[in-house]
């Protein structure tokens with residue numbers, strides 16, 4: 001069987017927005033939410049889709065789910081056009097919008113699931129099995145008879161995730177599914193998603209601002225900024241691409257002036273402790289040896305780069321090289 | 330992967346329509362159950378609806394205390410217009426009336442959630458917040474209609490029965506189409522609700538009175554523009570044996586099914602176009 005599930009070729013999406021400029025004048029602006037995307041996702045992959053605010057992540061998800069028509073380009077999910085075959089594709093996908101519930105707001109959670117059973121034509125046995133699994137793993141038991149509008153954000157989110165999986169979708173789009181979750185719930189949701197992916201081979205595209213989600217779930221990460229993919233690959237590759245740095249934390253016997261060591265850069269100095277940054281690709285051993293030879297040390301440790309810093313540096317770079325808002329009138 | 334799951338995958342288009350209607354039914358049932366969970370409030374709003382729609386008829390009755398005819402039409406004849414207008418609008422209102430909240434959903438971007446389910450959006454949005462209490466208008470108008478039929482003595486023939494049945498059905502379809510078409514306008518403009526209400530509720534109030542009391546151009550507009558005249562005015566001319574104020578060919582009196590078909594098609598196209606132009610929101 002063809003292993004490609006999602007194909008995106010030269011896809012763009014622009015919105016025309018009218019802004020008030022002065023008392024009577026209105027200007028039309030074109031916002032290029034997505035400025036040219038190319039990527040494919042294979043079946044069973046779990047892809048992290050990250051980027052700064054306004055990068056175009058949600059817009060991408062909306063195009064993949066058939067909510068929005070791309071301005072240009074070609075987009076295929078399981079070989080079908082998401083907008084033209086929207087209703088039919090919906091049967092095969094699950095969607096969670098962290099910002100917005102797909103549950104029926106005024107009805108108890110249980111009714112939303114019951115409706116999902118009818119809407120997705122889920123056989124009774126499958127439905128019971130999947131609901132039991134979700135209720136157990138996401139701890140929904142006490143919430144089933146509560147109207148959705150009375151659920152807290154985190155409770156609602158878990159309810160939404162369950163709703164997206166009852167019909168055993170082939171592909172799952174998650175737009176910020178861990179927003180508002182406490183640490184325990186986050187862990188539970190991640191385990192649940194990992195298990196779903198492993199056992200059912202569900203393809204997952206996950207948007208998030210919590211990089212721990214990505215570290216724990218995704219072998220592949222796509223970073224987008226200003227509507228373009230700026231990185232696509234493994235997490236480790238991110239460090240290389242982002243020119244990340246490791247840090248030597250040096251504890252000296254006495255307070256000394258700033259250490260000058262070739263290949264490092266002093267980033268901080270506090271009493272007897274100094275922080276020296278060096279490229280993540282370089283080896284720490286020769287640096288440690290030289291330090292030990294030159295100074296009297298009490299302690300010394302190497303700190304790995306924070307994924308957050310790497311990403312932040314990457315976002316910042318794209319910021320400087322791109323401008324997406326074109327004014328036309 | 331899809332092959333291993335029997336319930337995944339589409340069928341023929343006909344099956345999709347059946348599924349849409351079924352899902353509409355499920356959604357409706359869910360809302361009725363939710364409403365009946367608070368019976369007191371349900372019956373109160375129902376009584377309120379009954380009283381509110383009854384007020385219109387009181388106005389007509391009061392008028393007839395001062396005159397014997399309105400535009401040449403007697404009280405039972407006007408009651409016939411009132412009843413048919415109310416019943417058809419009421420039925421359309423029950424089935425698709427809650428779509429007028431679409432404006433809010435478009436602005437909030439919550440149409441998104443409807444679009445990711447494997448059921449046509451129309452079926453979901455029409456069924457959402459289904460309000461059984463709207464049956465109040467149908468009951469009240471139905472009572473007036475029954476009274477008028479008893480007073481009128483129409484000397485029923487099979488053709489008249491057919492025309493009457495088609496009046497109720499086609500009238501409901503025409504009003505329903507106006508509801509759907511009007512709702513579709515929410516995708517294009519901000520204040521579509523006002524426009525939609527003026528055509529549905531406003532139009533229904535207009536149809537409660539004989540066409541003879543309106544300016545010819547207005548009546549012409551309801552024949553060739555928004556074809557509300559086909560709801561009850563034109564079939565009523567035949568059923569009550571009256572002359573056409575516009576002097577249109579007599580087949581116009583039987584053309585309601587055609588008008589209903591045209592309306593439904595236009596509304597469907599408008600709806601599709603609306604959905605295509607939906608742009609969600611930034612968050």
Ligand SMILES: Nc1ncnc2c1ncn2[C@@H]1O[C@H](COP(=O)(O)OP(=O)(O)OP(=O)(O)O)[C@@H](O)[C@H]1O
Nearest residue numbers: 015033052053054055056057058059608609610611
């Ligand atoms: N419906 C819309 N109308 C106008 N502009 C829009 C619309 N939707 C998105 N945009 C614009 O497109 C750009 C991308 O938005 P998008 O919601 O895709 O960002 P995002 O990557 O999901 O950001 P966040 O991390 O904040 O959720 C933004 O500049 C936004 O203002």
Ligand SMILES: [Mg+2]
Nearest residue numbers: 057058175612
């Ligand atoms: Mg977003």
